[in-house]
Amino acid sequence: MLNQDRAIGADRQFFDFPGAAQSPVRHALTDAFTLIGASLNIARNGEIYGEGEAADYAYKVVRGVVRTSKLLNDGRRQVSAFLLPGDVFGLEAAEEHRFTAEAVSDASVVFVKRSALVALATRDGEVANDLWIMAATELQRAHEHIMLLGRKSARERIAAFLLEMADRSEHSDTVDLPMSRQDIADYLGLTIETVSRTITLLENAATIKLPSARRIQLCNRVELSRLNA
Amino acid sequence: MLNQDRAIGADRQFFDFPGAAQSPVRHALTDAFTLIGASLNIARNGEIYGEGEAADYAYKVVRGVVRTSKLLNDGRRQVSAFLLPGDVFGLEAAEEHRFTAEAVSDASVVFVKRSALVALATRDGEVANDLWIMAATELQRAHEHIMLLGRKSARERIAAFLLEMADRSEHSDTVDLPMSRQDIADYLGLTIETVSRTITLLENAATIKLPSARRIQLCNRVELSRLNA
DNA sequence: CGGGATATTGATTGATTTCAATGTGAGTGG
DNA sequence: CCACTCACATTGAAATCAATCAATATCCCG
Numbered sequence: 001m002l003n004q005d006r007a008i009g010a011d012r013q014f015f016d017f018p019g020a021a022q023s024p025v026r027h028a029l030t031d032a033f034t035l036i037g038a039s040l041n042i043a044r045n046g047e048i049y050g051e052g053e054a055a056d057y058a059y060k061v062v063r064g065v066v067r068t069s070k071l072l073n074d075g076r077r078q079v080s081a082f083l084l085p086g087d088v089f090g091l092e093a094a095e096e097h098r099f100t101a102e103a104v105s106d107a108s109v110v111f112v113k114r115s116a117l118v119a120l121a122t123r124d125g126e127v128a129n130d131l132w133i134m135a136a137t138e139l140q141r142a143h144e145h146i147m148l149l150g151r152k153s154a155r156e157r158i159a160a161f162l163l164e165m166a167d168r169s170e171h172s173d174t175v176d177l178p179m180s181r182q183d184i185a186d187y188l189g190l191t192i193e194t195v196s197r198t199i200t201l202l203e204n205a206a207t208i209k210l211p212s213a214r215r216i217q218l219c220n221r222v223e224l225s226r227l228n229a
Numbered sequence: 230m231l232n233q234d235r236a237i238g239a240d241r242q243f244f245d246f247p248g249a250a251q252s253p254v255r256h257a258l259t260d261a262f263t264l265i266g267a268s269l270n271i272a273r274n275g276e277i278y279g280e281g282e283a284a285d286y287a288y289k290v291v292r293g294v295v296r297t298s299k300l301l302n303d304g305r306r307q308v309s310a311f312l313l314p315g316d317v318f319g320l321e322a323a324e325e326h327r328f329t330a331e332a333v334s335d336a337s338v339v340f341v342k343r344s345a346l347v348a349l350a351t352r353d354g355e356v357a358n359d360l361w362i363m364a365a366t367e368l369q370r371a372h373e374h375i376m377l378l379g380r381k382s383a384r385e386r387i388a389a390f391l392l393e394m395a396d397r398s399e400h401s402d403t404v405d406l407p408m409s410r411q412d413i414a415d416y417l418g419l420t421i422e423t424v425s426r427t428i429t430l431l432e433n434a435a436t437i438k439l440p441s442a443r444r445i446q447l448c449n450r451v452e453l454s455r456l457n458a
Numbered sequence: 459c460g461g462g463a464t465a466t467t468g469a470t471t472g473a474t475t476t477c478a479a480t481g482t483g484a485g486t487g488g
Numbered sequence: 489c490c491a492c493t494c495a496c497a498t499t500g501a502a503a504t505c506a507a508t509c510a511a512t513a514t515c516c517c518g
Binding site: 066070072074076077078080092093096098099121122125128129130132133135136137138140142143145146147149150151184189190229 | 259299301302303305306307309318321323327328332350351357358360361362364366367368369371372374375376378385415418445458
């Protein structure tokens, strides 16, 4: 569950999205994490919590990137979201986590008891409002994900993904991807081969450049936006 | 916007999902709709609100079925959800509706001002909690939709859809579908032809029966659940 | 009974998957 | 310092599932 152990001695941080430009989490809730949160380091691919576990804690990413995902019985995996520094995750209204949360890169998070937040919300209307805003924000992301998965071609999905990552990271034109091609594929509902081929396609069209496999430069945002429909 | 006109004289109701078994909306919020809500009838295919309009009202389905959807610039449509009697929709944390809401069949809804609900929530912790629960419930549905669209075959999508509809309607083994094949296709990220063919496939496998095109009997739930992965 | 919308079925095409091989780069140990 | 290795990524060829193009069937409803 909270496998702190695996993270010990794993302080290197190759990939970094320091602070999403627009924090979806309001300050009253953010304060709660700052004031009563405990810290935790997780090594790459370390699990923060598993699907079906009691949702007793909520988390906020401090450093690194976290993914939430779910496995189908035959091994197919759907990545639900990538969480960047500043993002809150694992705060459920239900009793159990419906996804597994793992560190994509070595990561640090702060966590607080869900019951503490809920108690806080009953006393403080601002916190209660933040809980709602946060769920609504997550819902908005989920809806965008649905739009992506529903009717878009591989090229459109990759374009949308790159634009999303660029918007959420600080350097707007060069994106460092902490996640593997498999992670991207499972997020976009494609195979790893199709992701690779499609990236090559965009590179050949001079829409993007690849200084390295995990560093992508957006050369033609107009074209990417056009693909984003 | 609120095109009441179109609904006049359109009182017939062919398809009916009377009251979802498990109402996702808690009672404090439900009371608000009952106490301060105004009624509205909408004819089949009538628009309740459009994408981008001010989200000044929240709605609850009383009768009939409502769909929320979004159009891509080239005409592709993604249906986000089908709302059944008891379901609340259009309650956004943002200022604008991000989807269009239309009546699938002739429908009745009650609506209240969003500002009234928000004001109520600041005074009443129970209402505030309900807002959160409701957003979280909608988020859960969105996540299930993502799982469906991400990695599932046409047969799995249809199976999941039929099971979802059966679970949400009162008669568990015979489902009356108020929506067209096109609506189903746009919800599942398939074409109308694939939906039709896949339904025929399941019929030939004796997994379902079709007394009529829009009435489907689930003969082999075990098989459908197996397909649901 | 007709007419228009809705649904099914058929033939073909095409995008993505699958299966398979090769390439690349970071870390390790000789 | 270089070869080795392992994980990750790319590329190629073939197969497959769903989309597309096209025709026909069915069902409401006037």
